[in-house]
Amino acid sequence: MNVTTPPSEGIGASVRRREDLRFLSGRGQYTDDLNRPGQLHAWILRSPHAHARIGGIDTAAAAAMPGVRAIYTAAHIEAAGLGGVPCGWQVTGKGGKVMAEPMHPVLASGKVRHVGDPVAVVVAETRSQARDAAEAIAVSYTPLPALPTMAAALAPGAALLHDDAPGNVCFDWEIGDAAATDAAFAAAYKVVRFETTNNRLVPNAMEPRAAIGDYDPNSGEHTLYTTSQNPHVIRLLMGAFVLKVPEHRLRVVAPDVGGGFGSKIYHYAEEAIVTWAAAQLKRPVKWTCERSEAFVSDAHGRDHVTRAELALDAEGRFLGLRVETLANMGAYLSTFAPAVPTYLSATLLAGCYTTPAIHGQVKAVFTSTVPVDAYRGAGRPETTYLLERLVDVAAREMGMDRVEIRRKNFIRPDQFPYQTPVALQYDSGDYEATLREALRVARYDSFEQRRAEAKARGRLRGIGISTYLEACGIAPSKLVGQLGARAGLYEVANIRVHPTGSVSVFTGTHSHGQGHETTFAQLVSEQLGVPLSQVEVVHGDTGKIPFGMGTYGSRSLAVGGSAMVKAMDKIIAKGRKIAAHLLEASVEDIEFSNGQFRVAGTDRAKAFAEISMAAYVPHNYPIEEIEPGLEETAFYDPKNFTYPGGCHICEVEIDPETGETEVVNFTACDDVGRVINPMIVEGQIQGGLAQGIGQALIENTVYDSEGQLLSASFADYAMPRAAQIPAFDVSTSTTLCTHNPLGVKGCGEVGAIGSPPAVINAVVDALRDYGVTHVEMPATPQKIWSIIHSKGGAALPAAAE
Template sequence: MSATGIGASVRRKEDQRFLTGRGHYTDDINRPGQTHAYILRSPYAHAKIRKIDTSRAMAAPGVVAVFTGKDMAADSVGGLPCGWQIHSRDGEPMKEPGHPPLVVDRVRHVGDQVAVVIAESRSQAKDAAELIEVDYEPLSAIANPKKALEGGAPQVWDEAPGNLCYDWVLGDEAEIDAALKGAHHVTKIELVNNRLVPNAMEPRAAVGEYDPATGDYTLYTTSQNPHVIRLLMGAFVLQIPEHRLRVVAPDVGGGFGSKIYHYAEEAIVTWASAKVNRPIKWTAERSESFMTDAHGRDHVTTAHLAMDKDGKFLALKVETIANMGAYLSTFAPCVPTYLYATLLAGVYTTPKIFANVKAVFTHTVPVDAYRGAGRPEATYLLERIVSQAAREMGLDQAELRRRNFIKREQFPYQTPVALMYDSGDPGGCLDKALKLADYAGFEARRKEAASRGRYRGIGFSTYVEACGIAPSAVVGSLGARAGLYECGQVRVHPTGSVTVFTGTHSHGQGHETTFAQLVSDRLGIPIENVDVVHGDTAKIPFGMGTYGSRSLAVGGVAIDKALEKVITKAKKIAAHLLEAAEADIVFENGEFKVAGTDRKKAFGEISLAAYVPHNYPITELEPGLEETAFFDPLNFSYPGGAHLCEVEIDPDTGVTEVVNFVAVDDFGKVINPMIVEGQVHGGLAQGIGQALLENCVYDEQGQLLTGSYMDYTMPRADNLPNFTLDTHNVPAPDNPLGVKGCGEVGAIGSPPAVINAVIDALSPLGITDISMPATPAKVWQAIRSARPPLAAE
């Protein structure tokens, strides 16, 4: 291993600009003649719009234009498209109502876009927006997904009776019911996977610009996948030919899934820039982000796990209600179906599984993929019900899991819910985690905590994730409306330096370092000689962006395939220059050698010959050294692992302290251990945040009650322990690099580990359930209910 190659903990190249305040974000972009947009948003969750009067706003200082939904409709602007179609159990396609960038006659959630003001400054646009008079007719609203299915509930869409988007199934229900009926023991659990607000460091922003001289449009935006935005917005919303639309996503300060999607503001500023013939900039306020960025999770689930007398799992039945919000966001329909139900086998050999998912519309912000996207929901369900089953069966938590684990020698393993896991070793991960957590010494620590008046508990979570979503033919058959391959282009310059163009996008993952390490290792050149370009559709080949932990497992492999093409061509050039047979050329450590001799050429000499072809096999090869490759995986990659959480609870306050957290994960081949560790840290922070602190709450009329950091509690440093991390890696056989995703595992494995630890701590009181988030008030109330206060109290 070289100092900068694969396996080295190289410091991130991009941090130099980020840590010195020289990052270049969308809000840093200012175009000549630029104007500013402010969006007027609905204060109601559900209301008819009788009339909009913009005359006073138009007369306000600095106002350039005011547009409503009728203006966009007059230009035949389309609705925001959904990128995945699901069919119900009866074969009917899901209900897919329109999603106009600016609503025309009815608002369906607090924050829905009603009008846009374009002005010389942002403050002028905001002031003018307050002068717009909207005559609303308030209507009854529904925010609770379970109640949305009840008779008489307010209807979100006329075309979706009963608020049902789809009623989807996987598996044979009758077979599962028979297995449950004949089982020795059945564990039942009811869960809520709480709604979350993503809260990236950088709020969303967009700058639209139209060039009347060429008819070209440019959109600068905070996006995880600029090519997808160009495709969706250009083809389906604004009807702009792709060659006339450039989308640029510069540095992006965090995404976590919330910046995958095509949002209304992107279409609004792009369309309006041509109407006013000037660039238009929009940047979200944090309060706007709370009520417009796609939210995550929001499941209500009942599950039954059947076991024999020895605790072997026989069958699992899962019934889930998934909240879609008021509209279908870009990838929303696939999250509670193909990214959730297909992971319900987890790391276990459960032979029979049935899942029914009812997706419902409510008068809330649309819900879509958020760090983990379906896999955290599946893992939370499984690990909660397995832990409860262990308590009911009187078995040790680790022992019940071991009895049902897929063993390493059983891989590749075909699950009953469609997926075939390519590799893994759940038992090996758990064994290492138990040792690192000193599981054997836990009871002594529990007794010591009790002597201080504290409840101490330990929680388990053993998980598997499917990431690098693919292959295209498979996801296409399941309803995806896009290919999920990736592209990489390697341009070798005459002096031997390299520029890599990738269709993936970095928003905190360290691509500029990791991909450079990959190139440095393969070509034997200094990492400083490698530049990575992403985020600009005018520069990069068509790619699908970054989400689902796909960047390395899909995008990195595409780059590696392009590197292989470069090396193959370079060998031909070297053979000509060294007057040897191509079969005798060996490439290693940046040099082309004739096997068995001391004759050699450096990589830079070969690249120079490719561009200055004075002595060149011109009849065989074209000049230049630049190659492009596409990679469409044969399968997902399957990271997995074991997370153990230890907590202490103060019964007087209900405060839960995470005193120890151990995570042992399987990432396959690791390119940069330091970056991987950082990704795990971030995911664990988000997972612990969901388990103990974060909760997006609407009242009965659809008003957002947690619309700021005063109400929505984000995790802070003092909420987190020093993590103990390790890996137990099994290389992925289905991609040439052997890599697996790492960006989402922390958020997948940690929530059930934390909640299982809380329940374990409170189990002496007879408490068997605590819902997320386990806030101090909720935990304190559970303790008081289980242990009534003395009369003196």
């Protein structure tokens, strides 16, 4: 692409986010801020049982209550011929066996399968009336055995959550070469074993989910306003599979979205409920989730139990890796759930290392818990955590330095493109560079002095390293289609240049806090030479934008931005033809830079706005050769994933009297490809680091033996607070992506991917003199205090020999 503007506004400039003025001044337009004329309000009655048979549902008393306009149950949904909530990815397991894909009803039919499963919906004039009426509905339940854990679900003779999922297994899948891996282990000098649980998390975006269904009886058009990262996919899934409404009669609008971290990618039952109910009642229907309701209705994240073995030679080189994972799917398959532990996780088992033989197995299990799906990082944090803890364990058992064992096994820059044993081919990277820079900034060489000083104060100090790699911008469509994706993974951009030279960008991706209205405008400013003030970014409305695939997996810039570049290339190509006519020159002689079309080697030029005016006022225009107007659309389907990577180093202090862990220093050096806006990149990384530290130290989702969610509010689910988050040292070390026109890789998830193992490695290092070799996430004060006291109490032990 052309470099046409100074860095004050274009690529590389730390431009303040344009959207923040309205957000910080309370003028954002979130779904709950919207109110449609004559709207009704919905309240959803949810199951109090984890697993139970539904006998009868008595709605008579509720229907007679003030303001109630309708009550719907599964019987109404089934009578209307509505489909179930669809899954967007199909996994084929061992022996070609296709995954079990039980029906996911919009409202529970016959049985409830997790606490929070929607059973009935009340629609009333006010929200409080709907809520009061829902409490008056009498449901007869016959409790069935709860299956709150994968162990319970897989136990011999366990109750079946779904009759069409024998043994409560969704799929049993594998990747890699088992025979080659067995041979590597047979030749090994040392085999290191490790087992861990990647704890379940609740996303807890700042803005709870909300949805408004509207219906125009004159046109037959349905409109859904929803808190979504993915409006076009919601329209496709809901229209084609649930409501069975033609797409031209279904519009999905996602206004400002206050965070999502993946939890707003999926199609949820509530969206179909309000859209369908609005058509039945011929009035808009609004539903807004309460925070306590979100804990039992928003898709959760993580929840893997994994055993791994690493084979090494006598010099500490990795020879082979075996991994077996149990992945919790929850009660139903959410939109992308099957892809998370398989194609988004196990395909990265090589990490940034040259392990020549790898075999991974994943068994997905249904449990009577909230469905699980992609959460910031989606499979990559799970694999990174496993590898980086395993590498530390290997270093200890081999008697090697933690840094040197990593260096010895890194993929070198001269080995790219690098084909891994688990399908993926990496295009670029320099893992030594990010490690070297992180070590320098973290003052790694002087750490032992800080450890000794902390010990003198009665504190345990530890340092942990994580060198990671992840995959972003999931692609290409042909490949993922072969792997089970039920949608394409391209992106689209429509660039409309107005007569005076201002630009409207219509993009199929969306924003849920990443600052797209700023960075996308910077791309336009860079390539077309248009001031930021003259660039409008439009997203989130299927009625305005060509079909797009939304925002997730750090794809927005790598895929959506690349589509914009392609569309702007078309704009420039047409502009050169118009300029050639106006300047009486050949098209080949027209150059474009800094917002000027110029005859090469001369001072004869036309400004971008002059060309756009000529396109719309074609008084002097080759009309027989070029159509009027200046608007272009482009689709971009990536050739490969992008592969960000980097090094995170965490330094902690533990108070042995209380078990409290303080993160005292955190250094992150990440390779995210070309950086468009350094300030936004730093903010994205810091946000991810906060989430990663939260998972490592305090966040955890806990069910009891009856399937009741014990951590169902902020009173019991610990979210990281400002006091627990240190000042971060964040920097970048860049290698460019080789297969997209921007050279970008993605930054939205790296913080949450690289940080958890760095934190736990630091905690284990701090406890080394107690003989501790592993602490499961979250490393809560209670857990660490118990470990310390099981090893003899808070008195600091002498250093281990």
